[in-house]
Amino acid sequence: MPESLIKLYPYQRRWLADRSRFKAAMVTRQGGKTKYMAAIEVVEDCLEAEARGERSRWIWLSRGERQAKEAMEEGLKPLCKIYGAAVDALDYVWEADSELRYKATEIVFRKCGSRVTALPSNPDTARGFTANVVLDEFAIHQDSRRIWAALFPVISRKGLKLRVLSTPNGRNNKFYEIMTADDSVWSRHVVDIHQAVADGLDRDINELRAACADDEVWAQEYELRFVDEATSWLSYDLIAAVEHPDAGQPAKYAGNPCFVGNDIAARGDLWVAWVWEVVGDVLWTREVRELRRASFAEHDAAIAEIMSRYRVARLAMDQTGMGEKPVEDARRRYPGRLQLPRVGLVEPSVAS
Numbered sequence: 001m002p003e004s005l006i007k008l009y010p011y012q013r014r015w016l017a018d019r020s021r022f023k024a025a026m027v028t029r030q031g032g033k034t035k036y037m038a039a040i041e042v043v044e045d046c047l048e049a050e051a052r053g054e055r056s057r058w059i060w061l062s063r064g065e066r067q068a069k070e071a072m073e074e075g076l077k078p079l080c081k082i083y084g085a086a087v088d089a090l091d092y093v094w095e096a097d098s099e100l101r102y103k104a105t106e107i108v109f110r111k112c113g114s115r116v117t118a119l120p121s122n123p124d125t126a127r128g129f130t131a132n133v134v135l136d137e138f139a140i141h142q143d144s145r146r147i148w149a150a151l152f153p154v155i156s157r158k159g160l161k162l163r164v165l166s167t168p169n170g171r172n173n174k175f176y177e178i179m180t181a182d183d184s185v186w187s188r189h190v191v192d193i194h195q196a197v198a199d200g201l202d203r204d205i206n207e208l209r210a211a212c213a214d215d216e217v218w219a220q221e222y223e224l225r226f227v228d229e230a231t232s233w234l235s236y237d238l239i240a241a242v243e244h245p246d247a248g249q250p251a252k253y254a255g256n257p258c259f260v261g262n263d264i265a266a267r268g269d270l271w272v273a274w275v276w277e278v279v280g281d282v283l284w285t286r287e288v289r290e291l292r293r294a295s296f297a298e299h300d301a302a303i304a305e306i307m308s309r310y311r312v313a314r315l316a317m318d319q320t321g322m323g324e325k326p327v328e329d330a331r332r333r334y335p336g337r338l339q340l341p342r343v344g345l346v347e348p349s350v351a352s
Contacts, residue, residue, distance in 0.1 A: 005082050010199040011191045012036050016044075020187035024164040024178050028193040029221045031201065033165045038134050039075035041163065045132070046114035047085060056114040057131040059154065061121035061147075063140050064245060065103045068118040071136060072105045076116055086110040126151035132161040139169035139176070142240040148174045168226045176226055193222040247285040250309070253277060257313040258286065260306060264299070264323045271299055273306055278313075286310070299326060307334060314339055 008016070015025060015037045027033040042058050049056035060076075062068035080087045090106040102125055106117045119125040121141045127150045141147055155162045166175050179188060197203055212218045219225040246252050254277065261274045271291040276283040289302055307315070315338050319327045330338050 023187045025189040027191045035075040043079045050111045058116040059131045060118040060134045062136045065120045072118045123150040135164045137166045139166040144174040192224045250287045258310040260315045262317045
């Protein structure tokens with residue numbers, strides 16, 4: 001390892017020194033688990049195989065295409081350069097079948113052909129390989145149990161390795177089961193913010209916690225506690241099931257009727273306008289407009305721009321508190337299209 005170019009903390013070294021076949025790491029946010037734990041192990045494993053005149057094969061599964069590309073561009077490729085490894089970089093469309101296609105990014109070591117392929121994680125991409133596997137931020141992968149069922153045979157051949165790394169994301173996912181199971185098969189590494197700082201990570205815990213100002217977020221993201229989903233209106237898996245990379249992009253608007261919800265705030269909280277487009281029987285988020293400490297004139301201008309950009313069938317506004325005047329103004333400006341929020345406001349049954 002090029003010590004002069006890569007600084008590793010003790011908890012990262014402990015991970016790299018652990019040669020267990022099945023390893024899981026639960027690490028505080030921004031603790032270097034992707035770039036300095038998973039990526040280094042993968043690159044070094046490939047280099048060791050190349051030195052023996054052999055090939056190593058790795059599949060890296062991330063939450064989505066963007067995260068897979070970031071792992072490659074910010075972790076794996078720079079490490080190959082630091083190590084002086086001769087590799088070819090490839091980007092291509094990986095086909096699960098004639099209809100399902102995913103963007104893949106890959107590095108191939110020139111000497112013997114060791115290979116690392118980064119893909120978005122889902123049951124389709126998890127099948128069809130025989131390889132070592134990294135599951136990066138596995139707790140937030142959509143449909144984690146189906147992915148697990150599709151993936152586990154990939155590493156069933158003796159000697160293949162499985163690496164699972166994440167911060168917690170509630171209890172209703174496979175990562176929670178891995179980290180809490182009572183077995184001796186898995187080697188588990190747990191590094192919360194306190195352990196990371198004790199090992200040298202440069203963070204001001206008191207400052208971060210004060211700025212976070214959310215006990216539940218702090219407990220989950222930094223102290224690695226599994227927050228009980230019973231306190232949430234919707235489960236994490238239910239939320240993840242309707243996520244899509246095309247949602248929230250105004251450029252994707254297809255000209256269909258839209259619904260707009262508007263929560264009004266002027267000081268501490270965010271003023272938010274949420275736009276849904278009706279596409280068949282699915283509601284697609286087309287835009288989320290947020291303003292903080294903006295004037296009422298800015299609020300009015302934002303709503304006017306949204307009403308002109310989209311075919312708004314119904315605008316629902318928060319009338320409580322300071323909402324009285326904005327609602328009165330909106331009734332005058334958009335006659336027949338304003339409605340106060342109520343249960344059953346939106347007819348389509350599926351949202352995305």
